[in-house]
Amino acid sequence: MSYSTKFSKDLLTWFDRHGRLNLPWQRSSDPYPVWVSEIMLQQTQVSTVIPFFEKFMATFPHLEDLANASLDEVLHLWTGLGYYARARNLHKTAQSIINDQQGIFPSNQESLIQLPGIGRSTAGAIAAISFHQQAAILDGNVKRVLSRCFAVPGWPGKKTVTDQLWQLAEVNTPSERVADYTQAIMDLGATICKKTSPACDSCPFQKSCIALQTATIDQYPGRKPKTARPTRSTCMLIIRNTKGAILLQRRTNEGLWGGLFSFPECREDELSAQLSALPGSTNYLAPFKHSFTHYDLLIQPILIELQGPIRQSQESETCWVSQFGKDKIGLTKPATQLLANLL
Template sequence: MTEAPAPVLPAAAFQRRLLEWFDDHGRHDLPWQQARTPYRVWVSEIMLQQTQVTTVIPYFERFMARFPDVAALAEAEQDEVLHLWTGLGYYARGRNLHKAARAIVAEHGGELPVEVEALAALPGIGRSTAGAIVAQSSGERAVILDGNVKRSLSRLHAVAGWPGRLAVERRLWALAEHYTPHERLPDYTQAMMDLGATLCRRGTPECRRCPFADVCVAHARGEERRFPESKPKKALPTRVTRMLLLRDGQGRVLLEQRPASGLWGGLWSLPQFDDEAALQAWLDVHAPASRLEAPRPAFTHVFSHFRLEITPQPARIERLDAVGEARRWYDPESPDAIGLAAPVKALLSELRTFSLSAPPGP
C-alpha cells in the first residue's frame, strides 16, 4: 500500500510560482479566451476532450460562426451539428452537446448553469469539464483534473500507478484540490493546463524552464518519463467490412445513417456489410437491378480500439426508388451539410477524381 503523497509546496507558494510563470509564458490568446462566455468555454472544453488544441481551433471557429449561442445550437438539427463535427472524432460529444443545449433551454431558461453539480448533470459534462467551465467563466473556485494536470501532478509527486485506477485518481484529485486557490481561478486553471501542454509534455518535458523543477520528485530522480504510468495495453482486434458504393445514373451515391449510438453514431456512411454474401443479399432485396463491379483494393483504418479492414464494393443502378428514412442519395459534387464518417468522406472525394469502373493502377 502506497502512502498518499504529501504536497511539495504550501498552496500559496505553489500558486505564486505558477501564476508568475503563467503571466510571462502562458497562453493568453486562444480563441475561447476571447469574449469568454460560459457557452464558448463549454464548447471549447467539449471539443478539447482527448483532442489537441491545434486540431480544435478551426472546428471551434466554424462552430461559433454557425452557432453563436445556446439558442442557435438548440434550434439546429443534429445533422448540422454532426456536419460541423465531421473529422473531429468522438461524435458522442457532438450529440451530447446538442442534447445539452436543448436541456439548457428547457430547464435553465437558456442560460448555462455555472455550478459544478448542475453542469455535471448535463450530457457530456463530467467532473473535470464542469470544474473547468466554472473556474474559467465564473471565476468561482472549482478544481480541474484533466490529462495535463494529471501528468504534471504525477511527476511533481512521483505518484505511482496508472491514473485510470480509482485509488491513483483519488490522490491526484486530492493534490489538485490542495493547490487550487480562491483567487484568479481562470488564470490558475489555464496555467495548470498550459504547464502540462507546453512544458511538462508527455515525451519531451522542458524541466529547465519549469518553475517547479527544484521541488519535482520525478525530476530529482531523473524519471520524468515514467510518470504518469501508462495504461496496460492490449492487442488491437481487426474487424472486416465491405462498403457498398452504389451509384445511380446521375453519379449520386447511396448513404445510410448509422445507429444513434456506437461507432460513427448518427453520422452518414456507405452501407456496410460483414461479407460479400450479406451485401449481395441486401442488393437482391433492395436493388435487384444493380450491377456489381470488381471490388476495389482493401485498406485498413486504425481506430483506438480496433482495426477496420474496408473493402470498397462499387455497384451501379439506373434508378432506385423508395430509399427509406435512414437512406439518402448523395451527390459528391454538391455535398449536403450532414455528418460524414472520415474514411467515407475520403472515399467520396476520391470519386471526384477517379472513375469507379476503371480504378487506377495495379
C-alpha cells in the same frame, strides 16, 4: 493575494510571463464558448481545435442557435473532429438548458456535471473559468503535471491513483485567480510538461518537481498495465444438403452480430453431440481468426455433407442458400468469406 500553495503561486507567476492569452475561446468568459472549447479539446490538440471552434461559433454564436439547429447541422460542423458523441451531447445539452433551465447555464460544478457529456474535470473548468469558482480540473495534461511534480505512482486510469490526483488538484487550486490558474495548468501540460521530452529548463517547478529531481520522469504518469487480448473459440457448422444448399441461421438480436445470418455454432465440447445429430460426412476446414475490438474469435469451420434429412431448430430463423449473394440477407463476415468459397 492568497495562493493555496507554493505550487499555485509558482504556476501563476509563470503564467503571467508565459501563458497563452490569445486562444479564440479566451476572448470572453461566457460559459457557452468556454464549454464548446472544453468539449472540443477533449482528446484533441489546441491547434486542431481552433479552426473547428471558429467555424462552430460563427455558425452558432449563441446557445439558442445551437439548441435550434438540427443534429445533422451540428454533426456536419463536427466532421473531421472525431468522437461524435461529443457533438450529440453538445446539442442535447444546449436544448436542455434552453428548454428546461430558462436558458441559464448552471454555474457550479455539481450542477454542470448533471449535463450530458460534462464530466467532473470539464465541469470544473467551466465553473472556474466562467464563474470564478474554486473548482479543480484533472484532464490528461493536469494528470501528467501532478503525477510528475508529486511523484504519484501508478496508472491514472486506476481509481486509487485518480483519487490521489484529484486530491492534489483540489488542494492546489486557489480561491483567487482561479480562472488564470486553470488556464495555466492546462497550458503548462500542453506546452512545457509534454508527454515526451518535457521542457524542464523552462518549467516553474524545476526545483520542486520530484520526478525531475530524482531523474524518474519516464516513470510518471504510470503506464496502463498490459492485459492479454482474450481469444474465444467457436465451431461453425457448415451444413450442406444433397442439393448443394447450405443452412444459415439468424443470430439473436443481441451481441456484435445481432440479427445477421451465419452458420449454426457450438462450443468445442458440444461438438460431438451436435455432429451425432447430423447424418453425413464431416470435413474440418482450415481454422481462422476474426478480430473484434476487444477480443479475437478463433473459428473452426466444419463442413458437413448431409446424407439424409435433419431436424431443424424451431428456436431460430433458418434458410438454405444455394447461390452466393442471391439472397438479400445480412451475413456475418466469416459467413460471407466461407460461402464465397463454397458456393
